[in-house]
Amino acid sequence: MTPPRLRPLAAALALLAAAAGVLAAPAPAAAQSAADVAVAREIFIEGSEFAKQGNWDQARERYERSLAIKRAPITLYSLGVAQQQTGLLVEALESFRAFLVEPSAPATKEYEPLARQAVQDLERRVAALEIRLSPGNVAGLAVKLDGVTVPVAALDRPRMINPGTHVVTASARGYREVRRSVSAAPGSRAILVLNLERDGVARPAAGPRAVAPRGLPAGEVAAAEPAAGNLVPIALLVGGLTTFAAGVAVGLVGVVNASDAPTRDGDAADAARAQALAGDLVAGAGLAAAGAGALVLLLGRPPESAPRAPAPRAAVSPLGLTVRF
Structure with a gap:
């Protein structure tokens, strides 16, 4: 009794003998020429030789070429064996099924039980x-x-x-x-x-663009803009401190003159006291100006007389794309 699985060496020899008769059969008038049949038989024999050596990759390649030239049941069966040996189980299953639907012939009848067994085995393994x-x-x-x-x-x-x-x-x-x-x-x-996720990339909407002053590179717009806005508070701070210092100096001179006056109620004493008061007023005004300039710098807000250009803004569309498998 033939075992369920094909024994490679013995089966290759038997297939070679069967192919000699099947492939030598005369072809129909509308089918391949005699020369094509001869080439198909030659390539099939090469495949059988590779099968005997256990070189199933080469055997499969030869059987595929032979089958492409002439379709023969023995080639289908041989190709199924080579495909099974090389791990192409799905392809082998279909080759054996194709072999079984071919008309039964004396030369290939003995392989039909083996092909049916191979189909059952492959259906469980694929x-x-x-x-x-x-x-x-x-x-x-x-x-x-x-x-x-x-x-x-x-x-x-x-x-x-x-x-x-x-x-x-x-x-x-x-x-x-x-x-x-x-x-x-x-x-x-x-x-x-x-x-499947929809394709598309959201792009930022066009917004207002800042224009660089003449002679200033576009990349320096952001740095130049706040400097222009800070000129007024800086001037207030520096000018206020200078005025404060001058007022203090005038007040000190008035105090010294008042202390040097011969009498407390004379004209010299009155002039000295007036000078000291003026110095206090000037110093107070300078201190107020310096304080205003410092406050503006700390808060980062320029006075209303020096409006700042609006900062450029860009509206960005939300992106809600996810990838799931």
């Missing part, structure tokens, strides 16, 4: 991936699995995948591309939910 999109009904939707486009009409069904890690991308007009990796164990079923 994984499935269900892709869910939100929103799902958008224009220009494009979904790719490992770089291969998935038809939109097939998105509502679980998709067979080989065990391992896969990359899924989804995009649509007006939406950002979503990219996600998913790992699937043999025989597992994974559900991947992709949330």
Whole structure:
């Protein structure tokens, strides 16, 4: 009794013998030419030689080329074996299924039980991936699995995948591309939910622009503006301090003259007292001016006579974009 799994060396020899008869059969008039059939048979034999050596990658490549030239049941079966050996379980499953729907022939009849057993085994081992999109009904939707486009009409069904890690991308007009990796164990079923987010970047609205004074670089507008606004309070502070100092000096001179007067009630004493009073008044006025200038500088507010240019403002639109997988 033949074991469920194909024994690579023995099976390759048996397939080679079967191919000699199947591929040598005359082709229909509308099918490949005799030269094409000969090339397909030659490439198939090369694939069988690689299979005997255990070089299944090369064997699979030769079987694919041979099948592309001439479709033959034995090539489908051989390709399924090579795909199964190289981990392409989904592809192997479909190759075996395609072999089983071909008309039964004496040369390949003995492989039919093995193909049925392989189908049952692969159906348990392949994984499935269900892709869910939100929103799902958008224009220009494009979904790719490992770089291969998935038809939109097939998105509502679980998709067979080989065990391992896969990359899924989804995009649509007006939406950002979503990219996600998913790992699937043999025989597992994974559900991947992709949330499409609208594309778009909010930009600041145009606002008033400050104009640089002549001869001043535009980058120095902010630094030059407050300096012009501070000229008046600085002048008040400096002038007030100077006036205060002058008043104090005049008052001191008046005090000295009053103390030197011969009598307290004479003209000299009255003039000295008047000079001291004037000095006090001048010093008080200077102190008041200096205090006003200092207060303006501390509060950062220029007097009404020196209005400041309005600072430029920009209105920024709020951004409410989120990315969820």
